[in-house]
Amino acid sequence: MDIWGQRESDIRLEWGPEGVGALGGKCAVLLVVDVLSFSTTTDLVIGNGGRVRPVRWRDHRAEEEAKAAGAILASEGEWTLRPSSVTEIPSGTVLALPSPNGATLCDAAATTGAHVLAGCLRNASAVAARAAELADGRPIGVIPAGERWGVDLHTQAKTFGPLRPCVEDQLGAGKIVAALRRYGRMSAEARLAAVAAEATDIPRALAECSSGRELAAAGHGNDVVLAARLDSSSTVPMLRNGILEDL
Numbered sequence: 001m002d003i004w005g006q007r008e009s010d011i012r013l014e015w016g017p018e019g020v021g022a023l024g025g026k027c028a029v030l031l032v033v034d035v036l037s038f039s040t041t042t043d044l045v046i047g048n049g050g051r052v053r054p055v056r057w058r059d060h061r062a063e064e065e066a067k068a069a070g071a072i073l074a075s076e077g078e079w080t081l082r083p084s085s086v087t088e089i090p091s092g093t094v095l096a097l098p099s100p101n102g103a104t105l106c107d108a109a110a111t112t113g114a115h116v117l118a119g120c121l122r123n124a125s126a127v128a129a130r131a132a133e134l135a136d137g138r139p140i141g142v143i144p145a146g147e148r149w150g151v152d153l154h155t156q157a158k159t160f161g162p163l164r165p166c167v168e169d170q171l172g173a174g175k176i177v178a179a180l181r182r183y184g185r186m187s188a189e190a191r192l193a194a195v196a197a198e199a200t201d202i203p204r205a206l207a208e209c210s211s212g213r214e215l216a217a218a219g220h221g222n223d224v225v226l227a228a229r230l231d232s233s234s235t236v237p238m239l240r241n242g243i244l245e246d247l
Contacts, residue, residue, distance in 0.1 A: 002026070010184025011177055013142045013193055016101075016163045017108055023141035024112030029131045031119045031176060032109060034145035035168035036211045038102025039120035039237075040083045040227040042244055046235045049091025052118075052244040054103035062107075066096035074098065083226045094243070101145035106239055109143070116239035121172045121202060122226075123233040128179035130236040135183075142177055142190060144169035147211060167209035168227065171197045175230065203228040 004022040006012040014022050024030060033039055042052045053071045055062045063073055071094040072079070079085050081099055089095065097103055102118065109116045115134045119127040119142075131140050146169055150161030174197025177190045186194065203225070206212045212224045237244040 006187040006189065007139075008185070009139070009187035009190065011140050011142070011180045011186040011190045013144070013173055013177060013187060013190040015144055015165055016146045017105060018163075019141070019143045020105060020108045020112065023143070024109060024114060026139060027114050027141035028135040028138035029117060029140045030109040030112065030114045031117045031127060031131055031140065031142045032102055032105045032145060033119045033143065033169050033172040033176065034099065034102025034105070035120050035172040035206075035227050036166075036215065037081050037083055037223060037227065038097065038099040038145070039118045039172070040122060040223075041081055041086055041097065042102075042118045042237050043120055043122045043233050043235050044083050044086045044226070045089055045093070045095055046237050046244065046246050047233055048086070048089050050086075050089050050093040050095060052237065053094060053096045053242060054106040054239070054244060055096050055098040056104045056107050057098055057100040059098070063096065063098065070094060071096035082220055082223050084220065084222045087226070100148055105143060105145050106244070110239055110242070114141070118237040118239075118244055119172065119176050121175055121228060121230050123231070123235050123237075124172065124175040125179045125231045126234045127236050128176050130238070132180060132183045140180060140183070142173045142193075144173040144193070166211055168206055168211050171200060171202060171205060174198070202230055
């Protein structure tokens with residue numbers, strides 16, 4: 001019996017890279033959710049007419065390959081992983097965007113054979129609708145990325161601590177699952193996320209959670225405001241040939 005794959009359910013949810021391992025290969029669609037900040041930044045880039053190439057964290061070979069293919073590496077330009085840095089990114093830009101969670105998970109999910117989408121609070125309903133269309137009655141897996149203890153975005157250390165399930169990704173995944181409710185039976189994990197999201201004041205929760213307070217303390221409170229704008233976007237970032245674009 002495949003307990004961890006939640007095979008009795010149409011809408012499934014599990015966390016982080018282990019979640020990709022548990023649900024990948026069993027789901028027609030995998031939806032990666034990294035609200036603060038990869039998925040939100042991706043939504044904003046694509047909403048401005050750009051595209052995003054997810055790059056595994058501290059994978060220098062992948063970074064060089066992305067630049068050789070014509071992408072601009074976020075850490076080397078005026079654009080970064082922060083959502084507020086890309087609000088006016090020019091149309092046509094291909095941004096190579098490394099992140100320890102969302103980008104790394106998108107790359108891992110691409111190896112499973114599933115359609116890979118990047119979801120956040122801003123595009124929750126739009127990505128849910130597209131996922132249901134792509135799945136065509138087959139299972140959908142929602143993967144809240146979570147954070148990693150001990151990851152320092154400001155150093156070159158390629159270290160990963162244990163997974164920290166986080167409020168923002170729980171809520172983002174929950175809103176997506178809630179929008180998928182009519183498409184099939186939800187697993188207990190998915191159902192709990194949906195109930196929590198629907199009972200929560202989203203902007204307040206993002207501002208008060210650890211990740212939101214960390215950004216605010218660093219002077220980046222507007223990133224949290226941008227991320228909390230539920231269903232403000234209709235973009236659907238879908239991974240094709242290593243690039244997230246609105247298809």
